[in-house]
Amino acid sequence: xxxxxxxxxxxxxxxxxxxxxxxxxxxxxxxxxxxxxxxxxxxxxxxxxxxxxxxxxxxxxxxxxxxxxxxxxxxxxxxxxxxxxxxxxxxxxxxxxxxxxxxxxxxxxxxxxxxxxxxxxxxxxxxxxxxxxxxxxxxxxxxxxxxxxxxxxxxxxxxxxxxxxxxxxxxxxxxxxxxxxxxxxxxxxxxxxxxxxxxxxxxxxxxxxxxxxxxxxxxxxxxxxxxxxxxxxxxxxxxxxxxxxxxxxxxxxxxxxxxxxxxxxxxxxxxxxxxxxxxxxxxxxxxxxxxxxxxxxxxxxxxxxxxxxxxxxxxxxxxxxxxxxxxxxxxxxxxxxxxxxx
Amino acid sequence: xxxxxxxxxxxxxxxxxxxxxxxxxxxxxxxxxxxxxxxxxxxxxxxxxxxxxxxxxxxxxxxxxxxxxxxxxxxxxxxxxxxxxxxxxxxxxxxxxxxxxxxxxxxxxxxxxxxxxxxxxxxxxxxxxxxxxxxxxxxxxxxxxxxxxxxxxxxxxxxxxxxxxxxxxxxxxxxxxxxxxxxxxxxxxxxxxxxxxxxxxxxxxxxxxxxxxxxxxxxxxxxxxxxxxxxxxxxxxxxxxxxxxxxxxxxxxxxxxxxxxxxxxxxxxxxxxxxxxxxxxxxxxxxxxxxxxxxxxxxxxxxxxxxxxxxxxxxxxxxxxxxxxxxxxxxxxxxxxxxxxxxxxxxxxxxxxxxxxxxxxxxxxxxxxxxxxxxxxxxxxxxxxxxxxxxxxxxxxxxxxxxxxxxxxxxxxxxxxxxxxxxxxxxxxxxxxxxxxxxxxxxxxxxxxxxxxxxxxxxxxxxxxxxxxxxxxxxxxxxxxxxxxxxxxxxxxxxxxxxxxxxxxxxxxxxxxxxxxx
Numbered sequence: 005x006x007x008x009x010x011x012x013x014x015x016x017x018x019x020x021x022x023x024x025x026x027x028x029x030x031x032x033x034x035x036x037x038x039x040x041x042x043x044x045x046x047x048x049x050x051x052x053x054x055x056x057x058x059x060x061x062x063x064x065x066x067x068x069x070x071x072x073x074x075x076x077x078x079x080x081x082x083x084x085x086x087x088x089x090x091x092x093x094x095x096x097x098x099x100x101x102x103x104x105x106x107x108x109x110x111x112x113x114x115x116x117x118x119x120x121x122x123x124x125x126x127x128x129x130x131x132x133x134x135x136x137x138x139x140x141x142x143x144x145x146x147x148x149x150x151x152x153x154x155x156x157x158x159x160x161x162x163x164x165x166x167x168x169x170x171x172x173x174x175x176x177x178x179x180x181x182x183x184x185x186x187x188x189x190x191x192x193x194x195x196x197x198x199x200x201x202x203x204x205x206x207x208x209x210x211x212x213x214x215x216x217x218x219x220x221x222x223x224x225x226x227x228x229x230x231x232x233x234x235x236x237x238x239x240x241x242x243x244x245x246x247x248x249x250x251x252x253x254x255x256x257x258x259x260x261x262x263x264x265x266x267x268x269x270x271x272x273x274x275x276x277x278x279x280x281x282x283x284x285x286x287x288x289x290x291x292x293x294x295x296x297x298x299x300x301x302x303x304x305x306x307x308x309x310x311x312x313x314x315x316x317x318x319x320x321x322x323x324x325x326x327x328x329x330x331x332x333x334x335x336x337x338x339x340x341x342x343x344x345x346x
Numbered sequence: 347x348x349x350x351x352x353x354x355x356x357x358x359x360x361x362x363x364x365x366x367x368x369x370x371x372x373x374x375x376x377x378x379x380x381x382x383x384x385x386x387x388x389x390x391x392x393x394x395x396x397x398x399x400x401x402x403x404x405x406x407x408x409x410x411x412x413x414x415x416x417x418x419x420x421x422x423x424x425x426x427x428x429x430x431x432x433x434x435x436x437x438x439x440x441x442x443x444x445x446x447x448x449x450x451x452x453x454x455x456x457x458x459x460x461x462x463x464x465x466x467x468x469x470x471x472x473x474x475x476x477x478x479x480x481x482x483x484x485x486x487x488x489x490x491x492x493x494x495x496x497x498x499x500x501x502x503x504x505x506x507x508x509x510x511x512x513x514x515x516x517x518x519x520x521x522x523x524x525x526x527x528x529x530x531x532x533x534x535x536x537x538x539x540x541x542x543x544x545x546x547x548x549x550x551x552x553x554x555x556x557x558x559x560x561x562x563x564x565x566x567x568x569x570x571x572x573x574x575x576x577x578x579x580x581x582x583x584x585x586x587x588x589x590x591x592x593x594x595x596x597x598x599x600x601x602x603x604x605x606x607x608x609x610x611x612x613x614x615x616x617x618x619x620x621x622x623x624x625x626x627x628x629x630x631x632x633x634x635x636x637x638x639x640x641x642x643x644x645x646x647x648x649x650x651x652x653x654x655x656x657x658x659x660x661x662x663x664x665x666x667x668x669x670x671x672x673x674x675x676x677x678x679x680x681x682x683x684x685x686x687x688x689x690x691x692x693x694x695x696x697x698x699x700x701x702x703x704x705x706x707x708x709x710x711x712x713x714x715x716x717x718x719x720x721x722x723x724x725x726x727x728x729x730x731x732x733x734x735x736x737x738x739x740x741x742x743x744x745x746x747x748x749x750x751x752x753x754x755x756x757x758x759x760x761x762x763x764x765x766x767x768x769x770x771x772x773x774x775x776x777x778x779x780x781x782x783x784x785x786x787x788x789x790x791x792x793x794x795x796x797x798x799x800x801x802x803x804x805x806x807x808x809x810x811x812x813x814x815x816x817x818x819x820x821x822x823x824x825x826x827x828x829x830x831x832x833x834x835x836x837x838x839x840x841x842x843x844x845x846x847x848x849x850x851x852x853x854x855x856x857x858x859x860x861x862x863x864x
Contacts, residue, residue: 207727208720215717218706225665225703226718226771227689285708 033334034279034294034327041298045305052308055185061297061304062190063255067092067248069193069296071267072274073200074129074244076292077237079275080204082217082284083136083143085238087150088245089267091128093260094158095121095249100167100259103174110171117253122246128154129242133235143238151268158261167259178254189251196247200240200289213237217284273320274299277327279334298323365428367392367524367555368413374421375408380788381579382408385422388574388584390524390557395550397566397587398559400576401599401851402651402816406559409576410528413557414446415439427523437466445517446526449652451509455502460484462501463516487515491545507538514545525549526557531565532652543568561650562858563592575599596855600818600847617641619677620810621693621779626671628657633835634671639779639810644801646821647814649831649854655814656698658831659781663695664688676778689718692778696768696785698814700761704768707757711749712738714756714767718775741770746796762793769800779810786820798824818847833857 046053071088078085099117102108108116128150136146180188204210212233215223220230252263278295280287302323306316366389375383383405390396400406411417412424415433424431426442433439439446453462460481461468469479484497493511495504501512510530517525531539546556546569558569566573567587575582575598582598622638635658639645647655661668664682672679675691682688688695697703706714715738716723723734738752745766749759756767765785772780782801786794801824805811815821821828822845830838830853838853840846 206729208724208729209727211713211717211720211729215706215709215713218708219702221703222706223717225663225685225695225697227686227694227775228717229684229686285706 031279031288031291031294033330034277034291034298037327038294038298038301041301041305045301045308049305049308052305057304057308059181059185059187061300062185063187064304065296065300066187066189066193066251066255068267068270068274068299069293070196070244070248070251071271072278072292072296073193073196073289074241075268075271075275076200076278076280076287076289077204077213077240078143079272079280079282080213080217080284080287081234081237082220083234083237084147084272084282085129085132085143085241086147086268087128087132087154088241088248088271089264089269090151090155090158091125091242091245092249092252092264092267093262094128094154094161095124095246096252096259096263097158097162097167097261098124098259099249099253100170101161103170103253104167110173114171114174118250121249121253122243125246125249126239126243129245130235130239132242133238136238137231137235155261162259162261164261166261168257170253170257174254175257178257189254192247192251192254194293196244197289197293204289209233209236214285217281217286219285270299273324277324279327279331281331295327365392366390367427368431368557369425370422371425372422373409373412373419373424375405375412375417376420377788380790383412383419383576384579386576386579386581387422388581390555391572393550393553393555394572395546395570396555396557397570397573398557398576399563399566399573399595399599401818403578404576404599405579406576407528408579410446410448410526410559413439413444413524413526414448415444440466440517440520440522443521443523444526445520445522445524447510447513447517447528447530449529449532451506451513453501453509453512455500457501458498459488459495459501459504459512460497462512463487463497463519465516466520483519487519490518490548491515492541507534510534510538510542511545514542518549522554524555524557526559528559529561529652530558531560531562539565561855563595563855596848596851600851617643617808619674621812622674622677623662624672624674626658626662626673627669628654628661628666628834630669632669635836636671637829637836637839638674639812641810642805642808643827644805644811644813644825646825646828647812647831648818648821648828648850650858651816653831653854654834655831656783659695659783659812659814660697662688663693663781665695665697689775689777692776693781694718694772694775694777694779695781696765696772696783698783698787700764700768700787705756705764708755710753711742711747711756711759711767712752715741715770715774718771722774737774741774745770745773745800760790760793761787762789762796765789765793765797769797777809779812780804781812781814783814784816785813786815786817794820818850822847822850830854 051057071092075085075088099121102117102120103113105113132143132147132150135141136143177188182188182191204213212223212228216230216233223230253259274296275287275292276282276295277298278287278291278293280291299320302320303316306319311319368390370389371387373383373386374381386405386409398406398409408417412419415436415438418432418434426444431442433442454465463484464480469476469483481497488495488497491511491514493508493515495508501509504512514525530542534542549556556569558566560566570587572584573587573590573595574584575595577599618641619638620641620643624636625634626636627634637645647659649655657666660666662673662682664684664687673682674680675693680687680691682691682693685695701707706717712734716734720729723730723737735752741747742749742752747763747766747770749763756764759767785797785801789797801811801813813821813825826842828840828845828850829836830840830850832854835857837856840850
């Protein structure tokens with residue numbers, strides 16, 4: 005018995021080191037991958053390592069990053085949200101309709117559109133969560149339903165047409181570039197990620213998000229109500245779909261009922277590449293940001309290398325699967341480290 | 347009486363000309379922290395009806411799992427039908443000729459009876475299923491066990507007894523040499539039991555050996571020639587059933603000893619009630635359960651596995667719905683519809699399934715300990731890491747949890763340390779009454795003693811404690827009073843002064859006997 009105690013004491017420094025390594029491995033692994041990919045394209049693809057190109061990448065990353073940030077919450081609780089793409093479409097037409105209303109001044113219409121976008125998204129998300137929990141349905145099915153419902157609603161609201169003619173100050177803000185390389189919409193996306201990171205890391209709600217994904221029954225038997233937390237996670241995902249819709253309007257300046265098709269899959273891909281486990285409980289939103297970067301860098305880099313449009317999805321598909329395969333090895337290594345530590 | 351050569355006493359085995367169908371030689375099986383089987387050797391004669399008995403935790407299930415290919419022994423050898431028997435999987439086990447009918451049935455409920463029966467050898471032609479042949483053969487098998495249903499019936503629509511017969515028919519179709527039946531009559535009515543026995547006799551006439559496990563002691567005389575008794579993972583005896591009585595058999599099963607661990611010596615303080623349960627019903631037609639736990643009192647719940655112990659504590663904690671009854675906390679009647687309500691009233695439950703229901707395995711020791719009451723380590727919804735780490739460090743010291751760091755994932759902990767984390771998380775919440783379901787299952791002796799000491803200390807602080815355990819000597823060592831459950835009802839209550847393993851065990855078996863007799 006005394007041997008064990010001594011062993012524990014001498015291992016203390018080793019343990020902290022291992023802990024650091026374990027925490028960093030989840031995020032650092034993907035970050036290293038991103039750096040390697042960037043270096044590779046910088047060396048091989050013409051024009052890749054230019055300010056103009058990075059600016060373009062940052063513009064293109066924004067929408068997916070915001071969607072994926074919200075998706076991270078849902079996936080961490082063990083669910084999935086397939087509806088974010090069409091909820092985004094619904095939000096863009098709601099926002100654009102309000103902003104193009106001639107009775108309102110530019111400032112009022114932008115403010116109203118902002119809250120309407122976020123509100124619409126949050127309501128869709130809350131409905132997703134509430135239906136899932138009320139009838140104990142798999143989120144895959146419920147959000148698949150919402151995908152169609154929101155898409156239909158978007159057509160109804162927009163009368164099946166794109167809505168353009170957004171107020172000038174709004175369009176100008178969307179075109180702003182800070183420090184020569186950071187577009188405004190990218191900074192919004194980074195802001196969303198930082199807020200998400202803070203919530204997950206420092207709040208009681210964040211702790212419950214991880215705990216439910218790890219073992220929902222244990223959380224319930226500890227005297228809590230997992231339902232409320234799960235509904236909140238879906239609401240956050242809907243809310244970020246609303247924010248992403250604002251970003252979409254800032255970038256493309258039109259509300260469209262057919263916006264966002266397939267966006268949910270890109271968002272899920274970013275979350276998974278970022279190291280979050282589809283079964284919940286493990287992952288990080290910083291990883292998600294890096295995952296979104298990897299997807300876009302690959303896409304842009306391949307294009308600059310002269311790859312055909314048809315080849316790009318093949319490579320990106322392979323990378324998604326590769327990321328998950330690498331994740332299983334990462335978990336094996338972590339377990340090995342832990343068993344050595346014991 | 348059933349077969350000539352098989353009812354001879356075991357001492358003459360060497361003299362018998364025929365080889366035993368099954369021979370265990372110094373078989374041992376260990377799990378982390380516990381020895382489930384230790385040096386078990388016995389033989390089962392070909393064509394005999396062999397009965398395996400033992401208290402909860404005696405090692406019966408482990409033995410069945412070894413035979414069924416679910417587990418592999420750590421020590422010793424098993425010989426079956428004259429050859430070394432080393433199945434790596436259940437499939438290999440029944441290919442070799444051993445068929446285990448588990449207590450929980452493993453049927454594919456949305457397939458037909460015929461598909462279930464012939465699942466491993468579907469009659470086919472050019473890769474297409476030959477349904478006519480399949481149903482014909484299934485009908486034959488069903489006739490053999492006397493089950494009158496169409497082979498095309500969906501299994502999910504059958505009753506439990508019928509499913510049991512399908513499982514047995516399945517064993518027949520594989521021409522099993524050894525049929526292992528684990529508690530086959532647990533859910534059957536008296537008539538169905540009679541039919542099952544008729545089938546077993548017919549099988550025996552065909553030369554099939556059966557290994558029979560049952561809680562209902564009086565029925566073993568109808569199916570068995572010989573009996574093997576296990577106690578504490580060790581072989582006690584193998585002998586002919588002829589001449590043995592039920593009291594003799596109970597005598598063989600009891601007598602387990604438990605290491606001395608400074609058990610509580612004081613009598614129950616006759617103070618106020620901590621927890622009271624009146625007329626608790628699990629289902630509309632189930633018996634009513636009433637009992638109470640005093641402040642500073644440790645009350646044990648004994649009974650066989652499946653006697654309703656776990657179901658009752660889960661229902662009173664609000665983990666599962668209940669059909670009726672009232673619950674009092676400190677004399678006040680309270681409404682408990684969910685674990686959240688229970689915890690709010692100062693109740694807590696350490697479940698029997700530590701890993702599945704108690705712990706967040708992938709999360710850290712500290713995170714597990716504070717999950718019951720995060721308001722204490724947060725301010726306005728923001729976690730205060732320092733408060734959390736301090737609280738966790740205090741609990742780790744107080745309960746002597748062995749871990750290099752409070753940030754270590756509890757998945758890496760031993761069973762005993764994991765259980766301490768479960769206890770710690772409830773102590774963090776500051777409950778008034780604690781319920782423990784199998785608190786020492788799978789835990790090594792040293793950690794067990796520490797947990798007993800902890801329970802004693804908690805009681806001394808005036809908390810009410812309810813302990814469900816399959817380990818009777820353990821309950822007798824730590825409890826002021828033991829409630830005995832038998833088939834869903836409380837068959838007796840034994841105060842500390844009258845603790846007697848024999849008596850408690852008889853009470854535990856009581857209701858099972860009654861059903862057969864009726």
